[in-house]
Amino acid sequence: MTTLFRNALVLAMDDEHRAEPFRADVLVEGDRIGAVGPDLPVPDGADVVDATDRLLMPGLVNAHVHSWEALFKGRYDNMPLELWMLLSYPILGLEPMSDRLVYLRTLLVAMESLRNGATCLLDDVIESPRQSMDALDAVFRGYEDAGIRANCSGNIVNRPYVDTIPFSAEVLPADLLAKAHEVPPRSTEEYLEFSREALARYDGRAGRLRYVIAPSGPQRCTDDLFVAADELSREHDTTFHVHVLETKMQAVTGREFYGSTLVEYLDRLGVLSDRATLAHGIWLTDSDIARLGEVGASVAHNPISNLKLGSGIAQWRALLDAGVNLGLGSDGLSSNDSARMFDVVKSAALLHKVTHPDYRTWPTADEVLWAATRGGARSARLADDVGAIEAGRKADFVVLDLRSINFTPVNDVPTHLVYVENGDSITEVWVNGQVVVRDGRCLLIDEEAVLDELRGLAGEYLERYAKIEELNRAFEPHFAEIYRRCCSEPMGINRWSGDERAWVQGAAAGEGGA
Known part of the structure; x- marks a missing residue:
């Protein structure tokens, strides 16, 4: 299958551009990106998609x-x-x-x-x-x-x-x-x-x-x-x-x-x-x-x-x-x-x-x-295959609608993706050259059937699981004591935003704890 995305805004995350978006065509050939660039020729039999209002980024x-x-x-x-x-x-x-x-x-x-x-x-x-x-x-x-x-x-x-x-x-x-x-x-x-x-x-x-x-x-x-x-x-x-x-x-x-x-x-x-x-x-x-x-x-x-x-x-x-x-x-x-x-x-x-x-x-x-x-x-040892929109890499990418609420108005695209985007703008997701999500729905599986069956089986499982949780709560007070003790150990570094010493002292005095 061959698809040409015409005039997309591309956030390639390749070595040359990183997160700097640019306008380009993106050609998908089989399971890989065939080419990225302006005014690419249309291969015989290719589907051509007007992507003027779309952002393409790596999955x-x-x-x-x-x-x-x-x-x-x-x-x-x-x-x-x-x-x-x-x-x-x-x-x-x-x-x-x-x-x-x-x-x-x-x-x-x-x-x-x-x-x-x-x-x-x-x-x-x-x-x-x-x-x-x-x-x-x-x-x-x-x-x-x-x-x-x-x-x-x-x-x-x-x-x-x-x-x-x-x-x-x-x-x-x-x-x-x-x-x-x-x-x-x-x-x-x-x-x-x-x-x-x-x-x-x-x-x-x-x-x-x-x-x-x-x-x-x-x-x-x-x-x-x-x-x-x-x-x-x-x-x-x-x-x-x-x-x-x-x-x-x-x-x-x-x-x-x-x-x-x-x-x-x-x-x-x-x-x-x-x-x-x-x-x-x-x-x-x-x-x-x-x-x-x-x-x-x-x-x-x-x-x-x-x-x-x-x-x-x-x-x-x-x-x-x-x-x-x-x-x-x-x-x-x-x-x-x-x-x-x-x-x-x-x-x-x-x-x-x-x-x-x-x-x-x-x-x-x-x-x-x-x-x-x-x-x-x-x-994941996939550095040469995924993570960028670049010729020769696997065609794993996400298509987002630039007309969505999250991109209205468009200011700095990378900043939008980090702080504004929540997945709502996604129109398609491609993996290995295949569309697997379109308009918020997974295409290769029956979502309703999966969720219906899962609700039934999971409900039965979790009823049994609650008894297992109670059985293991016997360890809880003892592990809480070990936790407090470890928190009180001086290690020369602190990776919390606050100082643990006041809490440890209070827990030891019976004023609080895990």
């Missing part, structure tokens, strides 16, 4: 999302990560979600992503209590059917959750510790065997799907698993995707478990490289940031999730100045609580304006849009 790349959480959006609030995880990723009593529900859940994430202009995502797929190949197959089928470009992981945790939390052996009662150790984690060899099969089945499927290697976090996996996973990632040139230093508790964890920061520990294992993407990276030290820049690593910045869970504020300017590649992610649909990437774009631009009075260091619209497109593409 947004969601550098970090968890589809597991799609059933829990709007369910939790005012809990830090480690307490929130007790309910959203329970330790006790959880049974696997049905493969059908996994498939529908995946479609829900894809629908919301595509409608809001995200053409590519990295789904760090976590299935509790453990992932099966059938469940992973349901994820890949969902993304294939919806038409989105997706990198999907086999997220692995091979240490019991309580063993990943500092001071848990001191604080948790013996009976709870024993219950938490009843389910044996997957071994390193089991994970490698699973991943090799997944790579053979899914990597490159439909020309837009990949399987990626994603050990959950340094404190959550054994040394041998991290080293072996990195070797497998090198062998297949996949992203090495890992959660690092999302919270202060994790900063304390590095010191207590390894006598160093978690980045220093990963560096000793030899797993830091330009393939590595660190999700969050909030509680990084200056030396951590410098090292990530030296190896060319990426950080997937998740501003909305970090705000909701009270995790802290990542060092945007320091990361960029050090040469760290930044992508933007929504994170999970329970800690965000959506996959809407234009929300993430605006939040990333706003959050870092309150960290320092020097306005010259605040994020620019150009930088934020780069992170949302090219930065995310690089973090």
Whole structure:
């Protein structure tokens, strides 16, 4: 199929123009951009679209999302990560979600992503209590059917959750510790065997799907698993995707478990490289940031999730100045609580304006849009294929109506996209040279049927899930004590907007707390 967009306003995000819009024709040939320029000749049989009132921009790349959480959006609030995880990723009593529900859940994430202009995502797929190949197959089928470009992981945790939390052996009662150790984690060899099969089945499927290697976090996996996973990632040139230093508790964890920061520990294992993407990276030290820049690593910045869970504020300017590649992610649909990437774009631009009075260091619209497109593409090992409207790249782009409310009147287009646009102006979304969204509707799936079936199955599932939440609330007061203790630990850095010491002292005196 060949389509020529005539006289579009193009925000190419290529090396030459970055976020500076210009007028041009855009030729789509098959699954790629054939040419970008003025007055392009019309190929035989091409569809010609008058795009005078349209803006074409690369599809947004969601550098970090968890589809597991799609059933829990709007369910939790005012809990830090480690307490929130007790309910959203329970330790006790959880049974696997049905493969059908996994498939529908995946479609829900894809629908919301595509409608809001995200053409590519990295789904760090976590299935509790453990992932099966059938469940992973349901994820890949969902993304294939919806038409989105997706990198999907086999997220692995091979240490019991309580063993990943500092001071848990001191604080948790013996009976709870024993219950938490009843389910044996997957071994390193089991994970490698699973991943090799997944790579053979899914990597490159439909020309837009990949399987990626994603050990959950340094404190959550054994040394041998991290080293072996990195070797497998090198062998297949996949992203090495890992959660690092999302919270202060994790900063304390590095010191207590390894006598160093978690980045220093990963560096000793030899797993830091330009393939590595660190999700969050909030509680990084200056030396951590410098090292990530030296190896060319990426950080997937998740501003909305970090705000909701009270995790802290990542060092945007320091990361960029050090040469760290930044992508933007929504994170999970329970800690965000959506996959809407234009929300993430605006939040990333706003959050870092309150960290320092020097306005010259605040994020620019150009930088934020780069992170949302090219930065995310690089973090997903897709730097040569997506993230820009440029000849030879995949035809993954978004068409927006310049006559919409959000662009009336038109001032500075990049600023409109960062601060004004919310997805309402999108008229079409293209992935791999195919229209997958038109006028707010996904074209490749029956949205009403998906939502109707999902409401029924999810309702039944959540009724059972409420009992599991109650079972796991037994851990809550003990984890709250560990949280308070970690907050009181001096670490030499502070990534909150305020000083935690007054709260810690008040909580210790019984005046408040988690």
